Amino acid sequence: MPSTELSSKDDVIIVKLANGYNLGISLVNAYVEVVKENYINVGSSEGEGATTFVGGQGDRLISIVSTGGTIVSRVEYETGAVRPALTAENLIDLVPELKEMGSIEVVDLYRILSENMTPKHWTSISKAVYEKIVGGADAVIVAHGTDTLPYTSSALAFALRNLPLPIVLVGSQRSSDRPSSDSALNLLASVIVALNAPFGEVVVAMHGSISDNYVLVNRGVKVRKVHSSRRDAFQSVNDIPLAKVIFPDKKLIVINSRYLGRCRVEDLILMPNFEERVAIIKAYPGLSPEIIDFLVDKGFKGIVLEGTGLGHVNEAVIPSIKRAVEVGVVVVMATQTIFGRVNMNVYTTGRKLLMTGVLPASDMLVETAYVKLSWLLANFNDLTEVKNLFMKNLVYEINEVHEDYIYPRWYHGDKL
């Protein structure tokens, strides 16, 4: 493997062993002989969309829609970078016991890292999931990169309504050819949830700790990746997780009584479109109004402001926001604090923004507010309806009551 990946020293060569561990060998006075050359064909970023049956037993059909990401990736030995390259068979080989849980099929939809997901991909993933549900799948899992996973889980939550089963998105932080990989446990947990959970919601199943002792099942519209590399990077925000899966027991425990139940298949609704001309603008000292003006001039239909505190931007920007609203752009306000709720009634800045027609996102994550606005603008023609629905709770993306303990606590109280 290239030394850049695991070592910054040029005089060391890193060799990946068959057991997954890496061995560092000093190159000082060393002699290297090439015994065999080997290249991996990483294929295109577009899967064939084809469904592959990979065996298994029993009456229950488990559909895994694969879109790419680390969970289907491995280290590319030519460059040392991680790329999505696993086949359907590889994916199932990670967790052989999946075959005892039902008949497994894998849909090879995309092979992309999730930073390259766009609203168009949300549409095709929604359609693929819809087809699997009406086609009779007993469990639907979506394998996805972690970078933008909460955007896609929010998108599916708005696009697919009255779900007859949970849609479980799953990813991993470390590829399956690394000893520390979380791929296998997350995938196993996702199937346990997909088959057994009582809810008809889009959820995200990821490690709840850095150990392999439990996986958290977070609501898709209330989850965020809050760490760049840890296996327990995904956390519910302004809400508690719906459930956890405990290992080695493989036991599913529902921990949140507030969820949407499973509906009848015939009530399933698909509204898979998303407006692409929506932007997120983060507020910061010195934010220039010309960026807002530019978006309006370019014909953007919606702007999500990621404001400070209770939902503020600098007053210099307000005239441009006023103009945006006047020409029909829907402007909404979420907060960059992440935790807590927007309340634009407390300070004069917030009141001025409310008067210009900026809509408060309550306690929605900025990611969720962005996806919701994009979905509303694509599916409803009447702007008044778009605005009313934005502020209304549709799939528990708004939580009216925050219990004290859902705020994360750094251990400075006890530990320090």
Add this chain to the structure above:
Amino acid sequence: MPSTELSSKDDVIIVKLANGYNLGISLVNAYVEVVKENYINVGSSEGEGATTFVGGQGDRLISIVSTGGTIVSRVEYETGAVRPALTAENLIDLVPELKEMGSIEVVDLYRILSENMTPKHWTSISKAVYEKIVGGADAVIVAHGTDTLPYTSSALAFALRNLPLPIVLVGSQRSSDRPSSDSALNLLASVIVALNAPFGEVVVAMHGSISDNYVLVNRGVKVRKVHSSRRDAFQSVNDIPLAKVIFPDKKLIVINSRYLGRCRVEDLILMPNFEERVAIIKAYPGLSPEIIDFLVDKGFKGIVLEGTGLGHVNEAVIPSIKRAVEVGVVVVMATQTIFGRVNMNVYTTGRKLLMTGVLPASDMLVETAYVKLSWLLANFNDLTEVKNLFMKNLVYEINEVHEDYIYPRWYHGDKL
């Protein structure tokens, strides 16, 4: 008070009592008589910059630079909104015991809510603090709004170097005329820290819990407001706080051994300039390259990308980033996960970005990366020096070692 503030019902009038509590009175069949009309003159947003001595005793001079924010605000009874309106005397009246700790002076620099702070304000606050230090102050406190407080604390940390004493920024989440106000305790703690702490760093003193039992002293370049309304909204990120002040003991406990010590006054350096043509662009699915192109065409000197995961943006944006770097714009990468570190060597997207010349911000907060880049561009002419200094640790804004316990844990492990 207007009913919009505490009640959404139009048939209720809210009366603020002298003890700070609010009383709701039903207007059904009620008769309201105006006995006296009263208006508060909120004054201009610019303070006079004048220094007022407000008494106190002892040899030690305590300088409080007031810039505005909730800590110097009260409810404006005409509108029900909270506005900065307190005088120097009002501020000290909050904590009468301050007068036993030294001679107190208040500099009335600004009276603004911190969402309206700009890089120009950072410059004038830096200069005011510098003047107080060289003028012989034994303690310097900056009262500031909470919305953009971490931006200002980062700005002072880069602008004022070799500090002979800690610069303590303090704010509050609830104004002092509310029963739940945190103003008094935070202000008292800030003076205890400013007089007694061994460090020569810019720090932020705010409630560490929702009770009045301790105040955390967070490093100015490593702190973030992570909740919109809670009193314990400020938390250290990718680092532990420097100290805590325990109440009612009023005891200062240093909890981080890694800090810059106090320097000699004659070594103090002031570099107070900040480049205003720097922007933060958040990555999200569908981010359009035309926004990057627009900033380059408008002559922006620096762009801070708030990437996903380990430091990624969608590949469609990379050609525009490449062009930006080629024309001399400094482009840096922080991560929107907040916790963790940027590592652009792991995935192909990161490697492509590194090859275009995007600089990784390591574990710097995006707010800190923005302020640091703005400061470097204003104070160093050589772009190579700007780039090298951006990636170098200057005032502990980069923490090379993350101990496991500094990651915040939601209580799902024990509680749920």
